[in-house]
Amino acid sequence: MDDVEDPAEDDVEFEDPAEDARRARWTAAGTGAVLTLAGVTASLMRLSGVPALVPAAYGVGAGVCALAGVLGAKGRTRRALWLLIAGTMIMALGDQFD
Numbered sequence: 001m002d003d004v005e006d007p008a009e010d011d012v013e014f015e016d017p018a019e020d021a022r023r024a025r026w027t028a029a030g031t032g033a034v035l036t037l038a039g040v041t042a043s044l045m046r047l048s049g050v051p052a053l054v055p056a057a058y059g060v061g062a063g064v065c066a067l068a069g070v071l072g073a074k075g076r077t078r079r080a081l082w083l084l085i086a087g088t089m090i091m092a093l094g095d096q097f098d
Contacts, residue, residue: 025072028080032069035084036062039091050098057094061087 039062043055064087072080 021075021077024077025075028072028077028084029069031084032065032067032072032080035065035087036069038062039065039087042091046098053097054094057097058091061089061091061094063087064090 039058043058043062046055046058064083068080068083068087071077071083
């Protein structure tokens with residue numbers, strides 16, 4: 001009776017903390033890069049015909065997102081998340097001045 005294997009034990013998959021950390025770093029760095037590119041593109045598109053505050057807000061938001069991408073790549077993923085949120089909010093606020 002002791003030789004019977006539990007079939008539920010075969011379905012258990014153990015998470016590797018190192019893999020989770022690596023995935024978080026890549027996600028933070030990738031998201032920072034994408035939001036930086038979006039902010040710079042929006043800033044360049046808005047250079048003509050709008051108040052100077054709008055492209056400046058996009059540029060500052062892009063800079064904050066770039067910093068978040070760098071921090072995320074170095075493993076500071078919590079700080080990177082908050083900086084990504086702040087950078088996106090700066091860009092959204094700048095869009096409200098249009």
